[in-house]
Amino acid sequence: MERMPKITQAMIDAYDEYTHLTLDRRRFMERLTALAGSAAGAAAIAPLLAANSASAQIVAEGDSRLIAEEVTWAAPKGQMRGYIARPKDATGQLGGVIVIHENRGLNAHIRDVARRMALEGFVALAPDFLSLEGGTPSDEDKAREMFGKLDRAVTVENAVATVAYLSELDWVNGKVGAIGFCWGGGLVNQLAVADPNLKAAVAYYGAQPPAESVANIKAALMLHYAGLDERINAGIEAYKKALEDGGKTYELFVYEGVNHAFNNDTSAARYDKAAAELAWQRTVAFLKKNLG
Numbered sequence: 342m343e344r345m346p347k348i349t350q351a352m353i354d355a356y357d358e359y360t361h362l363t364l365d366r367r368r369f370m371e372r373l374t375a376l377a378g379s380a381a382g383a384a385a386i387a388p389l390l391a392a393n394s395a396s397a398q399i400v401a402e403g404d405s406r407l408i409a410e411e412v413t414w415a416a417p418k419g420q421m422r423g424y425i426a427r428p429k430d431a432t433g434q435l436g437g438v439i440v441i442h443e444n445r446g447l448n449a450h451i452r453d454v455a456r457r458m459a460l461e462g463f464v465a466l467a468p469d470f471l472s473l474e475g476g477t478p479s480d481e482d483k484a485r486e487m488f489g490k491l492d493r494a495v496t497v498e499n500a501v502a503t504v505a506y507l508s509e510l511d512w513v514n515g516k517v518g519a520i521g522f523c524w525g526g527g528l529v530n531q532l533a534v535a536d537p538n539l540k541a542a543v544a545y546y547g548a549q550p551p552a553e554s555v556a557n558i559k560a561a562l563m564l565h566y567a568g569l570d571e572r573i574n575a576g577i578e579a580y581k582k583a584l585e586d587g588g589k590t591y592e593l594f595v596y597e598g599v600n601h602a603f604n605n606d607t608s609a610a611r612y613d614k615a616a617a618e619l620a621w622q623r624t625v626a627f628l629k630k631n632l633g
Contacts, residue, residue, distance in 0.1 A: 350569065350600075352386060352610075353611060361572070370387065386610075390610045399456075399457055399606070402452075407429055408427055408428075409424065409425065409459070414502065415502065417502060419472065420472065421468055421499055421502065421503060423472075425467075426456045427512055434512060434515075437465075437507040437510070437516065437632070438463045438520060439518070441526075441529055442467065442470070442477075444524035446471050446476075446487075447469035454467070457621075461625045463628065463632070464507065464510065464513050468500075471491075473499070488524060497528070500531075500535070504532070516631070516633075517538070518539065518543070519532055520542075520543040520628070523545070523547065526565075529543065530550045531550055533562060537557070543564075544564050545565045545604055545620070546566055546601050546603075547564075547573070549576040549580035552582070562591035563623065564593040567595075567599045567602075568599055569598065569599060569601070570600065570601040572601070594623065596613070603617055
């Protein structure tokens with residue numbers, strides 16, 4: 342029996358390039374085969390690099406502590422759809438948190454993250470930013486292709502409309518923050534630039550906004566980066582300088598030795614439990630401080 346090769350950093354880097362830059366699966370598999378030493382090894386490793394939609398959820402869909410449902414709301418160029426969760430036993434209004442997905446769209450994992458956030462004492466809304474294109478498809482490669490064609494200005498407008506919708510719900514105290522991962526982390530940064538009503542923004546390994554736009558940010562920021570994520574980390578210093586020059590309120594953490602998407606527990610090769618738990622603890626405390 343052929344033993345599965347060890348997953349190396351080069352393999353993880355190849356997957357990151359495939360999912361964020363090239364979207365060419367054939368070339369990715371050719372490269373992975375060369376790194377693994379065989380086609381069989383590459384076929385065994387590829388699912389470990391990808392997110393596994395069948396992975397166990399942290400908070401079950403029907404958790405009795407929560408009220409969760411599908412919702413829609415108006416955006417400038419159409420109707421947004423999403424998933425909202427809140428604590429069933431809440432006696433007063435709570436802070437609202439927008440949970441923004443990766444470039445795979447609104448999937449089971451992000452719905453799970455929204456439920457986790459709701460159990461921390463927030464009204465958590467996970468929008469589908471492919472709503473205007475018909476919604477997130479089940480095929481992740483198709484979803485990533487769709488994200489590459491989105492109009493960024495329209496996407497930011499949809500995010501601003503989502504802040505307005507969430508802030509006006511009866512269960513929400515009027516204060517709204519956002520947390521995003523990967524593609525969603527980049528959108529959180531852009532939302533902070535675009536919407537002065539956003540109170541708190543948490544970006545996990547998200548692309549930074551142009552330095553000249555940072556002056557517009559009003560929200561408090563928390564920025565989480567993976568130490569091995571060279572592609573995203575290349576923009577950290579310029580972002581830090583712009584934030585400091587502008588006197589912005591921010592906290593920035595780099596988790597050494599971990600990869601891009603370290604928070605995604607459905608990806609066996611990239612998930613880092615210790616870093617994910619520490620970042621989550623920091624995130625929840627930050628959101629409670631700014632949205633309470």
